[in-house]
Amino acid sequence: MSVQRAFFAILVGGLVLTLLTISRAQVDSRRIEEVVKKNVLAQEDMEIIDAFVADAVGRVVRTTDFTDVAKTRAVIVSHQISQAQYAQRFSEAAYREIGKGFDYATNEITDPDRRFKVFTNLLILAGELNDPRLVDLGVRLIPHENNTVRYWAVRVAASPGVWDKLSQNQAAAAPLSAKIIDACSQVAETSTPEALFLMAQFAGRYDTAPARDLLGRIADIRIKRYADWAVKYELVDTGVLKLLAAKITSGGTANQQLAKQFGQLYSYVIQRYIRAAKDNNLREPSSGQLASVLVETEQQCLGKLLGGPQNGITRAVEAGDLNALQTEHDRLLGSSNQAGALPSKFNFTYGLAQDKRLAPLPLPEPPQPKAVAETKPPEPKQPATPDHAGHSMPMR
Numbered sequence: 001m002s003v004q005r006a007f008f009a010i011l012v013g014g015l016v017l018t019l020l021t022i023s024r025a026q027v028d029s030r031r032i033e034e035v036v037k038k039n040v041l042a043q044e045d046m047e048i049i050d051a052f053v054a055d056a057v058g059r060v061v062r063t064t065d066f067t068d069v070a071k072t073r074a075v076i077v078s079h080q081i082s083q084a085q086y087a088q089r090f091s092e093a094a095y096r097e098i099g100k101g102f103d104y105a106t107n108e109i110t111d112p113d114r115r116f117k118v119f120t121n122l123l124i125l126a127g128e129l130n131d132p133r134l135v136d137l138g139v140r141l142i143p144h145e146n147n148t149v150r151y152w153a154v155r156v157a158a159s160p161g162v163w164d165k166l167s168q169n170q171a172a173a174a175p176l177s178a179k180i181i182d183a184c185s186q187v188a189e190t191s192t193p194e195a196l197f198l199m200a201q202f203a204g205r206y207d208t209a210p211a212r213d214l215l216g217r218i219a220d221i222r223i224k225r226y227a228d229w230a231v232k233y234e235l236v237d238t239g240v241l242k243l244l245a246a247k248i249t250s251g252g253t254a255n256q257q258l259a260k261q262f263g264q265l266y267s268y269v270i271q272r273y274i275r276a277a278k279d280n281n282l283r284e285p286s287s288g289q290l291a292s293v294l295v296e297t298e299q300q301c302l303g304k305l306l307g308g309p310q311n312g313i314t315r316a317v318e319a320g321d322l323n324a325l326q327t328e329h330d331r332l333l334g335s336s337n338q339a340g341a342l343p344s345k346f347n348f349t350y351g352l353a354q355d356k357r358l359a360p361l362p363l364p365e366p367p368q369p370k371a372v373a374e375t376k377p378p379e380p381k382q383p384a385t386p387d388h389a390g391h392s393m394p395m396r
Contacts (some may be wrong), residue, residue, distance in 0.1 A: 027056045027075045041085045053093035061101040123152035142183040151195045158202035193233040204243040219261040226268035229366045234289040245301035259346035267360035270329045334358045
């Protein structure tokens with residue numbers, strides 16, 4: 001299963017269906033059904049489109065009974081057709097009404113839980129419509145403090161299907177893509193692994209300096225989370241490493257910084273796997289994800305980067321041979337006394353520029369759980385006697 005499909009299934013199955021569920025009253029679609037059948041539309045038909053979209057989106061926004069929201073979204077999406085007049089008017093109405101919905105939720109809904117659900121439902125709807133016009137609505141909510149809202153905002157703004165259409169007009173697409181990359185860069189540090197992967201995917205579409213910087217920033221965030229023993233959903237790193245590998249040699253000139261980040265991130269994945277094996281934690285779900293990252297990265301990245309098939313990592317993982325895995329790590333990435341194949345080819349060292357480290361940074365020891373301080377029961381209060389000034393004071 002791919003990274004994107006895996007966590008999409010988790011989010012949709014585990015989050016959306018349980019948390020985001022609109023009024024039981026059905027959207028009245030009788031008039032719009034007649035409009036859908038027409039080849040040429042009159043002004044009255046345009047107004048029917050406007051009324052249908054306003055009514056349907058309004059139900060999403062104003063409801064307090066979140067029990068049937070997926071059906072309402074499906075009704076809206078099912079009335080999005082390709083007839084030129086209809087498609088343009090429907091798109092304009094969707095942009096206007098979803099935008100109004102965000103404004104209403106922001107300014108009028110005081111309950112944080114309900115506002116969160118409305119935001120998320122509107123973003124899921126925007127994503128399902130797959131309309132380039134709606135990208136800007138996603139960009140608006142990328143800075144949102146709620147990570148679920150942010151994930152869906154990035155999903156709308158950076159949708160590959162939408163950007164396949166937008167990229168046909170580079171003059172219009174370039175400023176918008178730069179705006180998305182900048183918005184993602186501002187919040188990457190506090191974003192979930194799933195959102196980071198969507199950001200990395202989008203950055204991987206471009207060979208601009210801001211896009212490469214965003215991709216490198218995401219790699220550094222993942223590296224730091226390994227170092228802090230705070231990493232979650234390690235399967236994301238398969239995608240991040242693939243995107244890094246693709247950019248290392250893009251444009252005909254090797255990117256030493258991205259190569260270094262690739263090497264350090266891959267090293268931490270290997271080190272974390274070895275540590276889990278030594279601690280007998282290989283049955284944990286994260287260990288299976290780590291193994292998948294190790295094998296897929298070797299098979300899909302290292303051969304291309306080093307100019308020949310590589311299978312030492314895969315063989316070591318399959319055999320459960322930690323010594324062989326460490327040996328292959330050192331051969332590929334470097335050790336304290338020899339440069340690895342990857343640093344040698346792309347002419348980089350680890351650590352700071354002045355360090356000239358041949359080996360990747362070692363994974364720090366995991367933080368020790370804080371000891372619970374022993375607390376003594378309070379001493380009983382002593383009876384008080386008056387002092388010479390007439391105040392009470394405790395007896396000694």
